[in-house]
Amino acid sequence: MPTSVSHYRRTVWLLWLAAAVLLGLTWWHVFALVSDSRANALANAERDLANLTRVSQEHANRTFRGADQVIRFIQARYLELGQQLDLTALSKQGVIDTEIFPQVGIIDARGMYALANRPITGKLDLSDREHFKVHLTSNSDAMFVSQPVLGRATGKWSIQLTRRISRPNGDFAGVVVVSIDPGYFTRFYQELKLGQQGMVALYGLDGVARARNVGNREEFGSQAQDAPMFAHIAQGQLEGHYTSKSVVDQVERLIHYRKLPGYALVVVAGLDTRTVLANHTTAKEALWLQAAIVSLLILALAAALTRYLWQVRKAMATRQQAQRQTEERNAQLNAIFEVSPDGFVSFDADKRVSYINPAFRHMTTMGTETLEGVDESEFSRWLARRCAASTPFLGLSELHAQLSGERTGQRMLIELDQQGKRVLQLGLRRSASSTVSQILYLRDVTHETEVDQLKSEFLATAAHELRTPMASIFGYAEVLLHEDFDATTQREFLSTIYTQSRLMANILTELLDLARIEARRDKDFNYTRVDLQPLLWDLAKAYPTPPGRDMLALELPPQPLYLMADADKLRQALLNVISNAYKYSPHGGTVHLKAWSRLPSAQSPGVCIEITDQGIGMTAEQQARACERFYRADPSGKIPGTGLGMSIVKEIIELHHGTLQLHSSLGTGTRVRLCLPSHATLRGNTTAARADTRPAALA
Structure with missing residues (x-):
């Protein structure tokens, strides 16, 4: 008797040890999935924000370059014609795009608004304006981008872009000023659709928002000098991302920023962290629930086995309990098959169709057509009739041959001959069950195949074209690192590196232009x-x-x-x-x-x-x-x-x-x-x- 009790205790101890291991593996797996889900959500959001800031940066660059062209043109014409310059006529001729730059003018050396493309009522003294005073103390020809100000000529809020007008002898002759409505940027930002608390903004390095959009709300002039991105930019990090509470509205966001090359400006986009992690939170709760259910099942099974060992005489009751558990598992599997996005077809012991899940009916658009009861040969012919000629279905016999090892090959793919392209991957699993002989499953891989094809074509072409300039850059850089040359030779090598780098930049820029045109077609x-x-x-x-x-x-x-x-x-x-x-x-x-x-x-x-x-x-x-x-x-x-x-x-x-x-x-x-x-x-x-x-x- 003592030996039997010791054996029982040892068996029960091993049983609960195994249950503990299973519980530990279950929760470890759940924690790993939750961590991956959060990381993927943040990574996807960071990638999307990086793309949005790149688009916003390109939009701002084009806008300011266009403004600078107008300013330089007017600057040259004013030095040539003086007060005879007719800005109104230039606007009518389309030289000045008034949809983007509604107000263009000249402030003379005294600070008086001398010329404009729109009528001026009375004399306007702008000598106290920042965008005028900044050019009095500096001989720089750089373009200045002001904070949003209330225009005295228009009575509307605007961003002022200015350049100094210098006479040939260097004397100060005034300022060319071009006005941009901050709404020009916020209306563009609204099209990015970042949600109620999503934020896109154009900030100056002084910390003042030139234009800021949160949800459907337009803002400008917000003070954000304490935002972390300005410290990052000061340290030389001209692009990056971080998560923090906004110093403007205290909303915690995932932020991505990019400094505009050549301008004291930065574009920034942010997503509310609650929005970013909403799907993750839902998935996390579902995983916790699933883990709890699995844990309960493990504990229930361990308890049932313990009870079985303790009461051998109650074998029948234990068997009934196991049967109930099996039924519960079958119900769970049936539920999984019902909601699964993959198609499943099960065959009975005589290899006739016994069950088809909803996903299969949707994939093959079979509607109310009935296949239950047909054998696998007739089923194979039915599916083959729905396939495109380029990818015929070879039948379940081919899948059987792959399972048995008689044939080896790649995965079986078919393309359905119906409205719209749909590529399906097929697989077959055999079953030792007395009621189910085999299960055919289908997975929709249309998007995967299209992406793989496009990626392969792009990588092959782009890699081929970028390889030559990259080889030149690498080769000359390696020579410069390992050999000493005179200044003339070094400059020649650096010139080659610069030329090849510019060629690579041009290739990437034009590839982006083509991608944007193809993706948007005529929408832009x-x-x-x-x-x-x-x-x-x-x-x-x-x-x-x-x-x-x-x-x-x-x-x-x-x-x-x-x-x-x-x-x-x-x-x-x-x-x-x-x-x-x-x-x-x-x-x-x-x-x-x-x-x-x-x-x-x-x-x-x-x-x-x-x-x-x-x-x-x-x-x-x-x-x-x-x-x-x-x-x-x-x-x-x-x-x-x-x-x-x-x-x-x-x-x-x-x-x-x-x-x-x-x-x-x-x-x-x-x-x-x-x-x-x-x-x-x-x-x-x-x-x-x-x-x-x-x-x-x-x-």
């Missing part, structure tokens, strides 16, 4: 009625002609040429073509730009723009590939470029519902013709044109 395009002649004249004046080369020669008709287009995107496309014309005619020759209106007898009236150079030209094979990404007609690498310019041109012109034609002869030059729909083509009357400014093909 602002179609307006464009007068083409002024746009082309401005383009010719602003284009930096290479040294020793003639300016762009324009041939324009006397009558106006109107078309519906996004002026900025059209200008970008034309600049890419003009740049290629100069680059690929290294031996000189005039670059011609001709524009004309297509005759009404044409297939559809419109406007054509043709750029002709006298360069190296292309073969027929090169012409056919000219608009491919990363393709360059000059394989020697002597002519700088990324091979993405014409791809961007093609995307922009096609989104305008236009056409691009190339005509080239090797050694004699190239002619690029861009044809776009005219204003009359797009709308039958002016009322409709005002109501919908997209091209007809896009409406």
Whole structure:
């Protein structure tokens, strides 16, 4: 008897030790899942915020660069014309974009508002304004971005962008001032949709918000000098993220910031940590509940076994309890199959369909069709009829062969021949149960396959194009690190490194442009009625002609040429073509730009723009590939470029519902013709044109 009691105690002790181990593993696993869930939620939010700040930074950079171009233009014209400068006429001509910069003016050396593009009532003394005084004590030509101030000329809050006007002898001649409505930024930030407590802002390094948006609330002028990001920037960390309570509204947020290169400004985006972790909190509670249920099951099983050992005579009662537990587990499994996103089909002992879960019905769009009771051969034929010809279903026999090891191969994928692409991964599991012989499961991997394909194509192309400049940078940098050279040689090596780095930056910038155009299509395009002649004249004046080369020669008709287009995107496309014309005619020759209106007898009236150079030209094979990404007609690498310019041109012109034609002869030059729909083509009357400014093909 003592031996039996000792054996029983040892068995019970081992039983509860195993239960404790299982409990420990269960809770360790739950804690790991909760930790991973929180880390993933924060990582995803950090990635999203990084992308949003990158978009906001690009938006601010474009805005301030545009403002700076206007300021420099007015600065030069004022020094040339003085009080004869007509800012109102420049606004009407479109030189000044009044939608973005509603107020543009000149403050003379005494601080009086001398010129403006809008009427001025009385004399306005602005000598006490910060954006005027800052230029009195400094000879710097840098652009100053003010805090939001209440404009005395307009009576509205605005951000003032100013530059000093210096006479040729260095004397102070006044200040050029361009006003931007803070709402221009907050309206853009509202489109980012960061939730009720989500925040996007543009701060100066003085800690004052130029524009701040929280949910649907617009703010500006907020004081946030004590925010951690300013300390980080002061230490040289120009981009980063952190979590803290806002010094403005005390809301705890996950923050990501980026300093604007060349400006004393920083863009910042933040998500309320409660919003970021909302899904994590729900998942955590569910995991705790599941862990508690599993723990209870483990404890119940251990207790049941203990009771079984203690009361062997009650074997029947113990067996009944085990049966009830089995039924509970079956109910749980049935519930899991019902809500699972994967499709399941179980077969009975005779290998006939016995159960199909809802996910399978949804994946295969079988509706009310009944398959229960059909054998596996008939089921295989039914599924094969729904597959695309490119990915036929080889039948359950193929899956059996893979399970038995007769055949080895990759996972089985099928594509359903129905509306919309749907790729499914199939697998088969055998069962030793007397009621279930096998289970077929299907998982929707459509998104995974699309992402894998796009990723592979992008990585292959981008890696190929970035490898050459990267090799040059690495090689020259390694030589500089290990060898001593004179200053001339060092400068030559550094110049090569700089040139290759700039090439890599250009490739990445143009890749981002292409990605943005392809992702947004025409949603970022602002179609307006464009007068083409002024746009082309401005383009010719602003284009930096290479040294020793003639300016762009324009041939324009006397009558106006109107078309519906996004002026900025059209200008970008034309600049890419003009740049290629100069680059690929290294031996000189005039670059011609001709524009004309297509005759009404044409297939559809419109406007054509043709750029002709006298360069190296292309073969027929090169012409056919000219608009491919990363393709360059000059394989020697002597002519700088990324091979993405014409791809961007093609995307922009096609989104305008236009056409691009190339005509080239090797050694004699190239002619690029861009044809776009005219204003009359797009709308039958002016009322409709005002109501919908997209091209007809896009409406």
